[in-house]
Amino acid sequence: MPVAASAIYFLNLRGDVLINRTYRDDVGGNMVDAFRTHIMQTKELGNCPVRQIGGCSFVYMRISNVYIVIVVSSNANVACGFKFVVEAVALFKSYFGGAFDEDAIRNNFVLIYELLDEIMDFGYPQNLSPEILKLYITQEGVRSPFSSKPKDKPVPNATLQVTGAVGWRREGLSYKKNEVFLDIVESVNLLMSSKGNVLRCDVTGKVLMKCFLSGMPDLKLGLNDKIGLEKESEMKSRPAKSGKTIELDDVTFHQCVNLTRFNSEKTVSFVPPDGEFELMKYRITEGVNLPFRVLPTIKELGRTRMEVNVKVKSVFGAKMFALGVVVKIPVPKQTAKTNFQVTTGRAKYNPSIDCLVWKIRKFPGQTESTLSAEIELISTMGEKKSWTRPPIQMEFQVPMFTASGLRVRFLKVWEKSGYNTVEWVRYITKAGSYEIRC
């Protein structure tokens, strides 16, 4: 495995080091200065996540108000580096209980150092699973071995956990009520031309699970995806049901999924970790059901007036509804006065992002809603630069709807003791970058 990092730095937005850890001594000490002068103070900060300066590669990303910078001098695996950062942030979040920002770092110096020591050795990523790490990097006080009180809980064998076959699950868990929660979360990315042609469209989906199951259960998940259904019909030697099947691209699984079984039987079977985890991720590019259609007309009437007309149509089932719909309609910088008429929701001009922001709290399916606005522009001194017309952006959440059409066919739980489980399934579709040119 290639090296992922020689050193890792956590910087605030001003470029001051909050915390850093050097894993290999092939990078010098003034790396932060180089980053500050060559990256932070240039315009490339936002759009170029990897830069090489003087033989060192800087791989960085911004998370809330912290820059995480990985410095590598050898030929490193950059994807591995980014993955490491993402996983590390998730780990920190699970330790801090939510937020990861400058203040959280300042409040948890010792813990972070401890974690940084553990999650990477000599530049090679190690176990980043919070489940395991929480076993031996604890936030509670350590009891003195000479204390008179007897131990009320056996100390789990950490070594076994790290090296064991089912490293992600502790043994001996028991719950009174055995429950499984399954969420399918999809986000739709869309770029549509002003004439309504789809230029780019895909869905990225995640299957999230939350397990409260006793013992060492074996789970099996069936989806209406194409490969799984075909395999199944082949094995049961009967024709596939004539339902809609979904072709999933780029599927990735959590490490708990038994890949040999997946390869031979095309079924997703696994022993789940305890608590919340991401079972699988996938992408779909074909046959996407767009939840909304947007029909914009924007007319520039002379130098100082504009007319904006946006019609939004919901095309999902009439019984469903979308929540938190926000339509951001860009307007020129010199917008001075706006006049709205909306059929539903509320609209407002937000000068700091140069957009008309139209918010609709609840948007039922198979309906449509329009906004018409008159905009007055102020005359400027500079020569008239023609307006670039950025795309309209949209945000929404549609519960119980999947843009891909994916459905859970079954979720079977099998355990030695044979207890009953309750399974909960939820679907939700969100907007990724949902953009319509105007």
Added chain:
Amino acid sequence: MTGMRGLSVFISDIRNCQNKEAERLRVDKELGNIRTCFKNEKVLTPYKKKKYVWKMLYIHMLGYDVDFGHMEAVSLISAPKYPEKQVGYIVTSCLLNENHDFLRLAINTVRNDIIGRNETFQCLALTLVGNIGGRDFAESLAPDVQKLLISSSCRPLVRKKAALCLLRLFRKNPDAINADGWADRMAQLLDERDLGVLTSSTSLLVSLVSNNHEAYSSCLPKCVKILERLARNQDVPQEYTYYGIPSPWLQVKAMRALQYFPTIEDPSTRKSLFEVLQRILMGTDVVKNVNKNNASHAVLFEALSLVMHLDAEKEMMSQCVALLGKFISVREPNIRYLGLENMTRMLMVTDVQDIIKKHQSQIITSLKDPDISIRRRALDLLYGMCDVSNAKDIVEELLQYLSTAEFSMREELSLKAAILAEKFAPDLSWYVDVILQLIDKAGDFVSDDIWFRVVQFVTNNEDLQPYAASKAREYLDKTAIHETMVKVSAYILGEYGHLLARQPGCSASELFNILHEKLPRVSTPTIPILLSTYAKLLMHAQPPDPELEKKIWAVFKKYESCIDVEIQQRAVEYFELSKKGAAFMDVLAEMPKFPERQSSLIKKAEEVEDTADQSAIKLRAQQQPSNALVLADPQPVSGAPPPLKVPSVSGSTQNPESVARSLPQPNGTPSPDLLSDLLGPLAIEASPGDVSTEQHGPIGAEGVPEEVGGSAIVPVEEQTNTVEVIGNIAERFHALCLKDSGVLYEDPYIQIGIKAEWRGHQGRLVLFLGNKNTSPLTSVQTLILPPAHLRLELSPVPDTIPPRAQVQSPLEVMNIRPSRDVAVLDFSYMFGTKLVSAKLRIPATLNKFLQPIQLTSEEFFPQWRSLSGPPLKLQEVVRGVRPLALPEMATLFNSFRVTICPGLDPNPNNLVASSTFYSESTGAMICLARIETDPADRTQLRLTVGSGDPTLTFELKEFIKEQLITIPMGSRALVPAPTPAPPVAQPLSPAALADDPGALLAGLL
């Protein structure tokens, strides 16, 4: 500002922002707010307007682009209340500049404030105008501001501002102040008692006087009076005294103003001024306090320049120098720098050298100062103060310093040392010593010019030759010597090594051995010199030494196949020559003496001289240096000389005239100028000796008719009759329209050739003015009358052209827009007492800015179709065309760079052509043309021209038409100059001339 809560909240919001992004969001939000408010005129109260305009200013100061709301800011100027008016003025002067049209709207309001009674408003208005007032302001406000300045009812505060405001207006538009009316007023103003007003008025005066000193001569005594008052410290209020010096600013300004007047006639004024200056010179000293030093020295140095300007008595000058001498011995580097610099300036003006020489040792110490700028000044000063008496010391000092000086200074240092050695050498052997030392110590920084010069001196002075040879021999004994040293010693030993033959270790073979040791380590340019030296050594070896001969032949053999052409040719030629016996001796005879030339070093130094510091004195002292190069006798390079006779042919690519020059050798040796190509760069100005002796002979001796001797100015028409023009000017012009070099004008005395290079919309022409006679041409004057569409820059031509010399004068041409108009060169000279002048059209015609381009049919037709009709595409049936066969017509078109694209038009009787036109306004633009001929009637054709620019299309069409029409001379009445081109002296029959461009060219040759 009280009560503007919104503003203070906004500012504190901005200050509380954690990062730039948050600040930007806040600013954008506020800008949105302001836009909404400005648009809602109903609710926009003056208070709100004021508040928002302040916010805009704050945002602008934070660096954000505020491109609206200027109208509101300008409108606040007319508000009646002070707080609003103030913000209006402030924001307007921050956000707008003089080029904004908006400001015109404000002129009237500003004027009302200026002529109003409220002096606060007056001050605001004057400040605005003083900061951003442009031409419009100058035109409409100057009289009012003048009135304010001289008004007795105004407070000094207002008048101060008025003076500075008027200064700005004057700078923007010098016509704003009428000198006749204003001079007296200005003089009255200088009687002012208030020092503030006086300071401002003097600033104004400095500017006025620099423009026109005659009109303000009445102010001169007043300035002296002011100086007297300040020097005596009479009536100077405490607040105008700075560290005990009465208003140093006013003193400096008054003295600066005085420097713009040529002299002071009035003896009493002069006397009192000198008293004042004396007092300043006496009273200034170096003290501890830096601020006081700065102020007093500013006054002192201004006084020094005034003293220099006025050519004061020697006594005062020596006093100045003494003072400066004190300065250069001070430890403080700034003061030392100023002292050295001013000493250098003093050198330029007067004969204070002897006094400055007293400080020589101190200056030499400054040469070792840690501060490089001080060292440079010291070097300049040493260079300037050097003369025969102290040259030896100074040059030796410089040589000594050379080995320790840092690299950035070495080149200048070595050049200066070389020049001084040459200029002031007490004896030539010393000069040779110095230069050889120089090469030894700083070989890398010794340019070729320096050693060329040594060679010239040695060649021209027989006494020097043995000495130089023995010196060169001595240097060769050193183990590591610089390549330049190898070059110079090889050359000298080759020429004069035989003079040392009797000395031990200096026989030909020994010299060869020691030189040959150096050969492996030298670079390619040096090897040819060594080869020549070997040949010379071989030739001089008396008695002939067969062993040496063998060795040298081996070397020649070795280089016979060298990759470098120069080396190879020399090796081959010398090898062959050396077998020829007598011819060998002949060819390799001793170099003839060089003609006397101006030192190229001095020329070079003149170029190096920095002209940054432009004091009033320096401006006066500076002469206009002529850029034109005076070239050697312009013998035509007709054919290559026989290769064996002149082995330097191979060098002819470097310098053609050097070959030509070698032909008329004064001492009549066949052509032994072996190294003339090497020394070519030195040949800046050469006039053969025999000619220069005749130069002073009677002018009439040449048999020049002196018919027009009496009349100085003769109309052009007559002129051309009296001086017989050789060839036809118009014809020559037309030929030059089609080619890039040739003769523009010729008469018995002068020949003007022209050579042009064209690149895009720019061109560079070189005029070659060649004096054909043996006596100089004087009062040579050239003047360009450019048409509107060309920008021309002619380098000055020297006043005199020496006999048989050629002067080059570069002329830069820039094409701004398409036009057929032609530039005219108004040219005149005196030959003896006869004035000759001619007006010549310069062949910078439309077609010179064309660039041939060959288009294929796929490229041509879409372009052709996209140009739809007039004015982009013009068609005309042209009649009276001189009959031309199609191929001839195609040649004609190609000759003016409109390329015929064969095969594009299906009809064989038609021609299709294309070209690219370059000008500043159009950029590169494709032009297309189509000519449809009638095979039955060759005198008419249909011409269609198209391009992306209507003017270009029209002009090009007309141009082509002119080229095609039969009577080219008569129809060309398009010279823009008031007098048309000189009439044709020997008109050729137009038909013969027009037949084909080839004939035109042939006629010239």
